[in-house]
Amino acid sequence: MSQDKARVGANAYGHFEEAAREYVITRPDTPTPWLNYIGEGRYGGIVSNTGGGFSFDRDPRNRRVSRYRYNAVPDDQPGRYVYLRDQETGEFWSPTVSPTWHRPDAYECRHGTAYTRIASSYRGIDAEMLYFVPLSPVDEPAPCELWVLKVRNTGKAPRRLRTFSYFEFSLYDAQNDATNLDWAQHIQYSEFGDGVIRVMTKFNPLVYFFGSSHKPTGYTCVREDFVGRGRDLSNPIVVESGSPADAPAPRGNSVGSLTHDIELAPGEERQLVYIAGCTVRPAEIDRVVKRFSSDAEVASAFDALRDDWTAYLGRFSVDTPDADTNAMLNFWNQVQCRTTLYWSRFVSGYETGMGRGMGTRDSGQDTLGTMHTVPDHARRMLTQIWEMQFADGHTHHQFFPLTGEGGPGLAGEFPRWPQWFSDDHLWLILSVCAYLRETGDFGYLEQKVKYVDHAEETVWEHMLRAVDFTLDNLGPHGLPRAGFSDWNDTMNVDHGSGKAESVWTAMQFCRAMLDLRDLSAKLDRPAEAGRFEGIHAAMARAINEHAWDGAWYKRAFDDDGQPLGVSGAEHQAIDLIPQSWSVLGEVAPPERAALAMASADEKLNTRFGLALMWPPYDGADERIRGTSTYVPGAKENGGIFCHANTWSVAAAAMLGDGETAYRYYRQILPLARTDSDVYKAEPYTYCQNICGPTHPSFGLGRNAWLTGTAAWTYVAATQWILGIRPTYEGLRVAPAMPSGWQGFKAHREFRGTAYEIAVRREGPGNVVSLVVDGRPVDGDVVPLPAPGTASVKVDVTIK
Ligand code: GLC
Numbered sequence: 001m002s003q004d005k006a007r008v009g010a011n012a013y014g015h016f017e018e019a020a021r022e023y024v025i026t027r028p029d030t031p032t033p034w035l036n037y038i039g040e041g042r043y044g045g046i047v048s049n050t051g052g053g054f055s056f057d058r059d060p061r062n063r064r065v066s067r068y069r070y071n072a073v074p075d076d077q078p079g080r081y082v083y084l085r086d087q088e089t090g091e092f093w094s095p096t097v098s099p100t101w102h103r104p105d106a107y108e109c110r111h112g113t114a115y116t117r118i119a120s121s122y123r124g125i126d127a128e129m130l131y132f133v134p135l136s137p138v139d140e141p142a143p144c145e146l147w148v149l150k151v152r153n154t155g156k157a158p159r160r161l162r163t164f165s166y167f168e169f170s171l172y173d174a175q176n177d178a179t180n181l182d183w184a185q186h187i188q189y190s191e192f193g194d195g196v197i198r199v200m201t202k203f204n205p206l207v208y209f210f211g212s213s214h215k216p217t218g219y220t221c222v223r224e225d226f227v228g229r230g231r232d233l234s235n236p237i238v239v240e241s242g243s244p245a246d247a248p249a250p251r252g253n254s255v256g257s258l259t260h261d262i263e264l265a266p267g268e269e270r271q272l273v274y275i276a277g278c279t280v281r282p283a284e285i286d287r288v289v290k291r292f293s294s295d296a297e298v299a300s301a302f303d304a305l306r307d308d309w310t311a312y313l314g315r316f317s318v319d320t321p322d323a324d325t326n327a328m329l330n331f332w333n334q335v336q337c338r339t340t341l342y343w344s345r346f347v348s349g350y351e352t353g354m355g356r357g358m359g360t361r362d363s364g365q366d367t368l369g370t371m372h373t374v375p376d377h378a379r380r381m382l383t384q385i386w387e388m389q390f391a392d393g394h395t396h397h398q399f400f401p402l403t404g405e406g407g408p409g410l411a412g413e414f415p416r417w418p419q420w421f422s423d424d425h426l427w428l429i430l431s432v433c434a435y436l437r438e439t440g441d442f443g444y445l446e447q448k449v450k451y452v453d454h455a456e457e458t459v460w461e462h463m464l465r466a467v468d469f470t471l472d473n474l475g476p477h478g479l480p481r482a483g484f485s486d487w488n489d490t491m492n493v494d495h496g497s498g499k500a501e502s503v504w505t506a507m508q509f510c511r512a513m514l515d516l517r518d519l520s521a522k523l524d525r526p527a528e529a530g531r532f533e534g535i536h537a538a539m540a541r542a543i544n545e546h547a548w549d550g551a552w553y554k555r556a557f558d559d560d561g562q563p564l565g566v567s568g569a570e571h572q573a574i575d576l577i578p579q580s581w582s583v584l585g586e587v588a589p590p591e592r593a594a595l596a597m598a599s600a601d602e603k604l605n606t607r608f609g610l611a612l613m614w615p616p617y618d619g620a621d622e623r624i625r626g627t628s629t630y631v632p633g634a635k636e637n638g639g640i641f642c643h644a645n646t647w648s649v650a651a652a653a654m655l656g657d658g659e660t661a662y663r664y665y666r667q668i669l670p671l672a673r674t675d676s677d678v679y680k681a682e683p684y685t686y687c688q689n690i691c692g693p694t695h696p697s698f699g700l701g702r703n704a705w706l707t708g709t710a711a712w713t714y715v716a717a718t719q720w721i722l723g724i725r726p727t728y729e730g731l732r733v734a735p736a737m738p739s740g741w742q743g744f745k746a747h748r749e750f751r752g753t754a755y756e757i758a759v760r761r762e763g764p765g766n767v768v769s770l771v772v773d774g775r776p777v778d779g780d781v782v783p784l785p786a787p788g789t790a791s792v793k794v795d796v797t798i799k
Pocket of ligand 1: 487636
């Protein structure tokens with residue numbers, strides 16, 4: 001069914017290679033560093049296409065392993081580097097091109113599933129660096145990363161090379177490392193012994209280590225010894241001179257630089273493995289270094305990593321007529337979903353890993369993209385977030401994974417304004433219900449979880465308190481108070497008068513009530529189902545009475561009770577998300593739903609996606625604060641917020657308009673952006689935002705990797721366009737696909753059974769007929785098969 005897939009996502013800098021499941025970057029000078037992640041959400045880090053990036057263990061703020069200078073010149077440094085020096089000529093270069101930035105004879109970077117391979121050739125030497133973090137048990141005492149260097153002599157004469165690694169250690173506390181130099185520079189020091197550099201302090205049991213598979217012939221531990229005065233990482237004195245310092249670091253800036261001598265006969269290839277990591281049990285270091293000094297162990301660790309990802313990716317795959325869609329849904333989108341589940345919005349090329357921690361709202365939504373692949377992890381994440389809930393029902397906005405500490409995030413800077421967010425706690429209801437629909441694990445509702453300020457209760461009771469928080473905090477129109485913000489972090493209209501309300505939160509709340517109604521019905525609790533249905537109806541009535549503007553829904557009411565998002569307003573006359581959520585929350589009567597969506601399309605849509613609102617603010621406006629701090633067309637101020645686009649995809653599909661849903665889906669599909677010099681961001685992961693039509697850089701993608709776009713676009717595409725949705729009764733198949741599609745195939749694992757789905761279009765509509773294992777079934781839900789059923793064949797025709 002698919003088109004030619006050889007060059008999916010091709011642009012001037014690379015392409016996706018489906019057979020290898022790697023994005024292949026063919027030039028080092030990408031418009032921005034194109035990043036990947038290594039690790040399983042514990043020890044790991046980011047790595048760019050030229051080896052830039054850094055490592056941390058679980059928490060990039062509180063346990064930073066190595067440094068990265070954000071927003072510096074030169075950019076994307078330091079990283080995990082090796083220098084090769086020709087001992088005959090003294091010439092040196094780096095296999096990752098950075099930091100020497102010589103002109104390689106050949107270069108290629110392959111970003112794969114939690115690994116990156118960078119290969120280049122220079123003057124008869126082929127070199128390759130492979131970076132990954134071996135899978136490890138959760139309680140592994142000395143987690144580590146591996147850099148596997150291969151060098152090969154492609155010439156006719158023997159070559160003598162000297163290699164120097166470079167890994168710049170941070171103080172474990174990244175904030176103090178950057179700001180409190182007087183302290184930080186006098187507490188960390190390093191030692192060298194048995195071929196391993198150990199970096200430590202006198203008071204924290206944590207030790208960083210840097211070793212290798214072969215006995216080094218020298219080492220350098222002090223950054224200034226390595227680089228030299230008036231130099232930088234492109235021409236460090238140790239490499240230029242060929243002479244390591246062979247001294248530990250008594251203080252100051254510690255680096256991991258090991259020197260090795262490699263002689264290569266013509267055609268000969270050698271492998272050298274670097275092993276870097278951290279531990280609070282230093283006695284473990286020798287074991288780990290010894291283990292990965294074996295090439296066989298390294299190879300089997302890499303195989304295990306790939307197998308894990310193959311299994312992860314194998315739970316849902318599709319074959320549609322659109323090769324870009326296939327590549328995203330089968331690969332990159334799912335990789336991004338797992339990465340956001342790991343790191344929320346904590347650490348990326350844009351988030352320094354120092355500030356915000358994990359987001360309650362963000363991680364709550366991130367689980368939605370991984371329910372079918374790693375439900376246990378999703379459940380653990382939800383539980384961790386429930387622990388951030390207060391007895392009144394609201395939650396901390398952010399938390400730090402290593403310490404468990406929570407906080408109000410940006411709201412803390414505005415102590416006179418609400419310290420809670422109107423949406424955080426409600427996402428958890430949506431996610432728990434999604435988890436239960438996927439897994440049927442109703443026992444989760446009975447799990448006891450503590451509150452921040454109260455003894456433990458069941459997850460079900462946590463959900464009830466979340467409902468109560470919203471009901472206890474309604475404004476004058478009966479809509480939820482806005483709080484410090486709703487989903488739009490920068491819409492800070494609630495300054496405490498009690499009059500500011502979020503129309504959007506009201507709609508999100510409506511969705512949560514319907515999810516709880518359905519769950520209660522499933523649990524055979526009709527009274528509760530009736531209660532939630534009633535709350536939904538009352539809230540929908542209030543929205544329709546007070547928040548309909550004539551051709552679209554209003555966005556909010558400010559602290560004076562004045563509406564935002566109304567026709568004729570100078571700024572923010574129309575906002576995208578109440579239009580889509582009027583559908584998702586089942587708030588809008590059919591004619592209003594259609595009109596609201598059409599208005600959003602007319603006023604907000606562009607070829608790069610739907611702007612979040614229009615017209616943008618042009619200068620600080622105290623009424624809304626955050627949004628108006630951005631220049632017009634940037635981020636929430638009229639930019640294209642990709643996350644919000646995904647809701648329009650789902651809403652259009654929910655209304656049965658597969659054409660529009662797919663159009664919106666394609667507009668922000670990164671692999672379809674071939675204009676990399678405009679888009680600039682990685683073409684394989686979704687961006688948080690794209691500069692909007694009023695911005696001079698219209699079309700520029702920003703903040704790639706960590707965005708709710710990952711989970712929601714996956715949900716929108718698979719559950720709404722393809723229509724494959726878990727329900728309590730079974731797997732629903734109700735596509736709303738574009739008219740040009742004659743069908744698609746999908747493999748979907750659901751509660752232990754593999755569903756082999758084939759959809760065929762026989763008419764222009766969305767009416768589904770199901771044949772399950774050869775037998776016609778009424779409706780669009782494939783009933784749950786007998787436990788233990790290995791696979792089910794589902795033939796779907798659409799008319
Ligand atoms: C950022 C925040 C997220 C918020 C969104 C819209 O992505 O991480 O929490 O919902 O911006 O403001």
